[in-house]
Amino acid sequence: NEAMTGTHTQNSVFSRITFAMLEDTGWYRADYQHAAPLDWGRGLGCQFAMASCKQWLNAQSSEDNSTVNNQYETETE
Numbered sequence: 001n002e003a004m005t006g007t008h009t010q011n012s013v014f015s016r017i018t019f020a021m022l023e024d025t026g027w028y029r030a031d032y033q034h035a036a037p038l039d040w041g042r043g044l045g046c047q048f049a050m051a052s053c054k055q056w057l058n059a060q061s062s063e064d065n066s067t068v069n070n071q072y073e074t075e076t077e
Contacts, residue, residue, distance in 0.1 A: 001013055002014070002015055002018065002038060002040070003018065004018050004021075013035075013036035014030075014034070014035060014036065015035055015036060015037070015038035016032055016035040016038070017038060018035075019032055019035050
């Protein structure tokens with residue numbers, strides 16, 4: 001439900017990374033106390049951020065979680 005995603009939700013929130021991006025434009029000053037946690041990708045490690053979206057989606061479509069983790073790590077090495 002991050003406000004900067006391409007989907008509509010009723011209770012959108014702004015994460016710290018979105019606040020930082022808005023501040024980088026020079027047009028805004030963010031109050032980080034109002035930032036919400038960015039849960040998408042949390043705990044998935046650096047490979048989540050470094051790999052392509054396609055690799056992540058392919059890993060998620062697998063039914064066996066142990067296979068998903070091994071496949072994802074193998075594809076991103």
